[in-house]
Amino acid sequence: MHTQETDQAIAQAFVAARRSGEGLATYPGPAPTTLADAYRIQDAAISIDGRAVAGWKVGRINAPLDAELGANRLAGPIFVDAVADDGATMPVFPAGFVAGEAEWLLHVAPGFAGPVPADDAATKAVIDEVRIGIEIASSPYPGINADGPCVTVSDYGNNAGLVLGAPVAGWADLDLCAISIATTIDGAVVGEATAATMLDGPYGAVRFLLANLISRGIDVSGGLWVSSGAVTGVHQAVVGQSVIASFGDLGSVSCTLAPAQPR
Ligand SMILES: C=C/C=C(\O)C(=O)O
16 A cells, blocks of 8 residues: 555655666565556655756556556656757666657747647647657666556656757648657667657647646646657667667757766
């Protein structure tokens, strides 16, 4: 059973492991089995952590768990100090889980005051920038994804950073779901797809996120990045490897994975 004490203890253990750069061989407490419990742990960890949040990752919850849990996406914070530019070296947890994901990055403009937009046109109206990017998925706990979405949510949705690629000129007139994207790790193509496979697409991810954050009482008025979900897959990788996400004529964005250092 989850109590405030167990939530705090789990959150504390994840924050401490992330600060140390070390792994967590086992889940640090009773694993959450509902999204409500999982987001309470995430909220507690954000509060203990104390770093400013620059944006949020959105990930997919696949069938049949989407029906069981009552949501087909999940969210986790991306901290300001984990946002980097194209070509960056990105810290990850070598004893835990490590992956790179090609993603559309959408920025919700400062001043958003709700309500959550109802369709893509209304969603575009609250966005002031779109970029190509890479989400770094990494957690000190190796079972972070294998143990299911509630465990994923409980440790920041398995996020460890965001690589900001080039701004997309004329994004509002482009069909983001029509652009072929490829992910390459150490020179080998590990996935190719478009965002057409992703539920209601990148703008739908923004709507999900705004509704999720508002329901949790989180301020969404200051401007925030949305890393809208893995297009070509969640590609596991190891320290030292390079990840390149290619977005056709829009160009590519890359990073290299390095071990997290104590902070
Ligand atoms: C559990 C993580 C999943 C993602 O990051 C995703 O679907 O984008």
